Amino acid sequence: MGDLSEFSFGLRAFLRTYRWRRIDPIPWTPLRRPLSQSRLALVSSAGFVLPGQDPFDESRRGGDPSFRDIPSETEAHVLVDTHRSEAFDHTAMSRDPNLAFPLDRIRELVARGRVGSVNRRHLSFMGSITAPGRLVRDTAPAAARALVDDGVDVALLAPV
DSSP states (O other): OOOGGGSOHHHHHHHHHOOOOOOSSOOOOOOSSOGGGOEEEEEEOBOEEOTTSOOOOTTSTTOOOOEEEEETTOOGGGOEEOOOOOSSOOHHHHHOGGGTSOHHHHHHHHHTTSSSEEOSEEEEEBSOOSOTHHIIIIIHHHHHHHHHHTTOSEEEEEOO
């Protein structure tokens, strides 16, 4: 478990004064079918992009609320870390993107019959969005609509 003393003075000051958003009630939808018969999509806030995709915009005040489609056949090792946060060490997830975007692990779950199938695409968001209004109002509903249109039953969130 980390401790605030591990962060820079500026980041500690920011975290102490930041107005954290509360969401009540917490959204939850029970599965309509067993996981072994469900289509799963991965949703991560690791800020990964594919080579050739636009990186997330680090200059956007409050954070870039957009997302990137990551096709299901993508090999995890090609993902590029564009996460803007300096609050954590990126070394491990850069070496093994499965730590933050577990493509290989979900494929293993499908192969073992624990998950029915993998969606044709997954979604990568930028974490560390300090002004989440646009994300909550615009981007998250659009992302959810895209996954519903794909017939996704389960979205596995890998927060970073």
